[in-house]
Amino acid sequence: MTGQQPPHSETFATAPPQALSVTQLNHQIRFLLETHYGSIAVEGEISNLAKPASGHIYFTLKDSKAQIRVAWFKSSVGRYIPKHGDSVIVSGRLSLYEPRGDYQLIASSVRPAGEGALQQAFLALKEKLELEGLFDPGKKQPLPSRITRIGVITSSTGAAIQDILTVLKRRFPAIEVLIYPVAVQGENAAPQICKAITLANEHASADVLIVGRGGGSLEDLWPFNEESVARAIAASQIPVVSAVGHEIDFTIADFVADVRAPTPSAAAELLSPDQQEYMQTLDQYESILWRAMGKILQEKSMIVEHLHKRLRHPGQLLTEQNRRLDNLQEKLARAIRQSLYQSNQMLILQHQRLMSHTPDETLNQLKKELNRTHNSLLQAIRLIIQKRSEALRANARELNAVSPLATLERGYSITLSQQQTAITSLSQVEVGDVIETRLHQGRVLSKVEKKLNG
Template identity: 50%
Template sequence: MDKHGATPVTASFQDTRPRALSVSELNHQARHLLESSFMQVWVEGELSGFSRPSSGHWYFSLKDRRCQVRCAMFRGFNQHVRDIPKEGDQLRIRGKVTLYENRGDFQIIVEQLEPAGLGALQQAFEALKHKLQAEGLFDPARKKALPALPRHIGVITSPTGAAIHDILTVLARRCPAIPVTLYPTAVQGQAATADIVRAIEAARDHGVADVLIIGRGGGSLEDLWCFNEEQVARAIAGCPIPTVSAVGHEVDVTIADFVADLRAPTPSAAAEKISPDQRDWLKQLQDGETRLANAARRALKRGATQLEHLAARLRDPRRELLEKTQRMDELELRLAKGIRQRLAGLRVHQEHLGQRLAMQSPRAQLTRSHDTLRRIEDSLSAAIRQRLRERRENLEHSAQTLHVVSPLATLGRGYAIVRDEQNRIIRQASEVAPGAVINARVCEGDLTARVTSVNSGET
């Protein structure tokens, strides 16, 4: 407080003017505004003030009757331009609108440059297209059919590009069993043309791929130009392996698309077109498995019915043997009975003769009669022996015949009758599986064994 009791007040002043931008801030904001407002533009005009410093970049202006705009085309883009433009040329450029902040210059960063009108690259494209078409290289009749099931796929593209990644991703999803060989090549720039031709020749000489995918990802007309070169087109047309062109995006069209055996809109679509879907295979396999199982069940049922029918008709060989033995016994009894009857008859006759002899009594006649009787007895004995020998030979022959047809004789030669656990006769190796228990009837006794392996191949 002062001597008068008042409190002193200090006066202060605040700057209320708007904040001023720095020149750098202004240019930066202007550049951001331009670049966000204009994505890509095509501009046509007359070239003026063209310069080529040692950096390799191009600087020039495009003008019309009233205005002009500054342009910069950096070395990474202008190296694809075939003919260097000259003062006064009418040009079409594609690029991004921006601001060169250091000087505050409004300019266009040029990415593609071509003569106004149709354009040099497009003119070259149309000229080569008409030339090759006239030669018949686009004729559908000369195009080769792609294999329905490729055994090996060849891919001609850059090893670092997106195309090879897309192709391998699709193939891994659809049919990972198909092997893939990459024939690496440049797919952009001046060296790409010869590189692609060499890759096609390498795939041809390698001889493993039965279909080739040739392509790359999207890009400008200049980026894709190597696929519009005549050398590449003729290499694709002359390749003995079916080829698929997969260059760029769906809207991109190249000469390679016309000469290839098939054109795919993208590399991923190419992999889709040439590869079968393993899910379809799995379904077909499952359907075939079901049909095979049903057919096997029907065949087994028919076989079982046929086996039962044959088993009913098949006679037991032991029964046949018993019948033959019984018949032999019957013949033997009949033979013995015949002999006895014959001897009894002869004995009766002998007694009758003795009676007649006794009645006649002459000794000489008796002696002749005795002689006659001895001869008759000798003849009878010989006849009996002969008959017995014939009967015995017939009996032995019948026994031998019976022994030949007997399964016991077959078993005696080293064969066996093999039955499974259900006592069914096994005729083929395919009727048993490893681990099954089988019974083998041999000449003297039975054997029980377990199957360790089955070989059903013919010898």
Template identity: 50%
Template sequence: MNTPFNDSRPPALSVSELNHQAKHLLETSFMQVWVEGELSGFSRPSSGHWYFSLKDRKCQVRCAMFKGFNQRIRTLPKEGDQIRIRGKVTLYENRGDFQIIVEHLEPAGLGELQLAYEELKRKLQSEGLFDVARKKPLPAAPRHIGVVTSPTGAAIHDILTVLARRCPAIPVTLYPTAVQGKAATADIVRAIEAAQSHGVADVLIIGRGGGSLEDLWCFNEEAVARAIAGCRMPTVSAVGHETDVTIADFVADLRAPTPSAAAEKVSPDQREWSRQVEEKQHRLENAIQRSLQRLQTQTGHLTARLRDPRRDLMDKAQRMDELDLRLGKAMMTALSQQQTRAEHLDQRLRAQSPRRQLEQNQDMLDRLTKALDVAIYRLLDNRQDRLSHTSQTLNLVSPLATLGRGYAIARRESDGMIIRNAADLTTGDTIHTRLARGSVNATVTSVNLPEDS
């Protein structure tokens, strides 16, 4: 089909130009959006990126969540999940697909649960249920410990293990309950009431192992909070891990970060008891010894006041023994001094031995050799780190890295000049285009200059 020279039709955009302009329009019109819907078509290729669609009853939108963002998500989403995402609206130019680049993903109901949590927390705090003044102290040596938790969970195992180690003599009663699900709230309240009716425990541990916010939610229910606050015996909340904080933690008389920690806090250490008993026994023995010594001293004073003819003979005998002992000590001292002097001379003689000096020099040489090896390896490690850092820095500014992101370098074939302006080209010029992988040669058929040029 021939086209007249004076073609009056409007200029046409290429597909690439259209997609590029559409992408720019979307990204500048939607800075960041929150979208909620049902997850569909989830895929996770070997690159680690996530690709899926978000849909409702009428429409769906494609989504991509790159590895740097999805690594923060602890639970892998699955088909059919109701989720909320935060991200940027854009266009995948290669296919012309409208999509959202996802930066954050969470279950759809998480926000509602958090709002309910904060609202109940404010309500109970305003009623004074969190006040320190109303909290009951734990017994220093409990006679019986009650535990409200699941009979099959890890929490009861951890609690019993700690109690068996610290003080196995204290009896423990389990008041079994569900700790997850819709029925758990009423079940926990019944277990607390059962512990009070039983009346044997003088401290009550209430809790479970770790889990998600939804798993722990029964401990954020108002009925459970009021049951704990109204419990007549001291209560210890031990829900989840150290980072998990529930309403039950605020109303209980004491919060333990884990079930094991709760068992530590309510039970005395039998080894500490043994130490205290031994310490008191030692103090009693010392007091008895001091009393005996005091009585012996008084007896000696009374005896000294009595004059006995045999006393002079005993004094003379004691004086003779004293002189004999002094003579013996003087002889031993002289012998010891001579022996010490001989040993000192022997040591000086040994110190002057060339063999000892050679051994010392050899030891010093070994130490210096080891230190030199360590210094060489350390220097090599430092040089290797610097080389790796320099290589990474060079790679960041490398033209090849820029080409890898989809850019290209165009040169005029005739003189090798890099083309930065369309005005530098004329129809018929041959251009050589360098890509990330390979290159192409093309002939210019038309030159489109910007309107402001």
């Protein structure tokens, strides 16, 4: 007893003042059962098994003389799913289903009744083989670094082979799979597994073997705890990966095998490279190559740019000569205008003097003097123009030797920035800049709307 008082404890007096209701009685009986009995284990045979959609399991546990109802709720149900006629050990607590007054056992776990003997046999064989050195890590073979063919020893209709094939198809479908179909539970399972291991070694057709099956009870997995199977795995010249049951399941085969995988899917993952990793590696190599090429191109571009700065482009020389010619033309025009202005001023002055004295002879002399002066001035101007033109033609001949004008005549052009420098790279212009394109005949002004690489 826990020391707790049941509800309506006053009804347990020697002379109850009034009768109990059925609800009160069932409630008190339930309280007594749950507080008097702790966790208990009951062995019996399953009958009247029911598995409703809720996920709970209900059955009757019986022996030759009595029976008790059992409720195994979904939250406690484990990997082992009982079936009608199984001999099991049910652990749990006693209770009462009050609406019907049914006395029942609330199960916390259900396990096959024969697992205790199997567990003892498992531990005995494990100790024996361990003493013989079959579990010695130094005797285990390493897995091949490159696997092209995998032999799978399992049931051809079980979930394990489907899981393995699904993983291999996803990760690396180029790996060939040889299936050695065997029984994986029952009396014939161990001999078939041993025969398949021997056959695979005789043919030497696989790089590695997977020996295993899906999950189950200790009894279901027992063929992989047989001594004959353990010795067949140990004698295999082909590396063996055991993949028996779920991650928490351990068999003798797991200890003897060269590598243990927690599940068949994990075995396939272990033995197959990930094709996505291969693709990522190739992408990385491609990136490294592109970076190396970019670095080389950048270095070469810096060398070219350095040489370009040292070498003056003929177009730059032509531009400078054109500027000089423009300056000379402007100076000549100013000189002519200045000379004409001075001559005009002198003419006005003489005309004023003439008008004030009006001597015809003096006027004639002055006109002649004016004509001579005018002719001398024109001759001087022509001489200056002739000398300047000859110098210009000489400069033009020199420039033509290095000028791209001949190239311009063939349809090419030179593009200049607003600063009148030749544009050779996108970095010299921005969207919205006005640029000048010099053709063989004439010039074109453009506005940059878009920059395109390549």
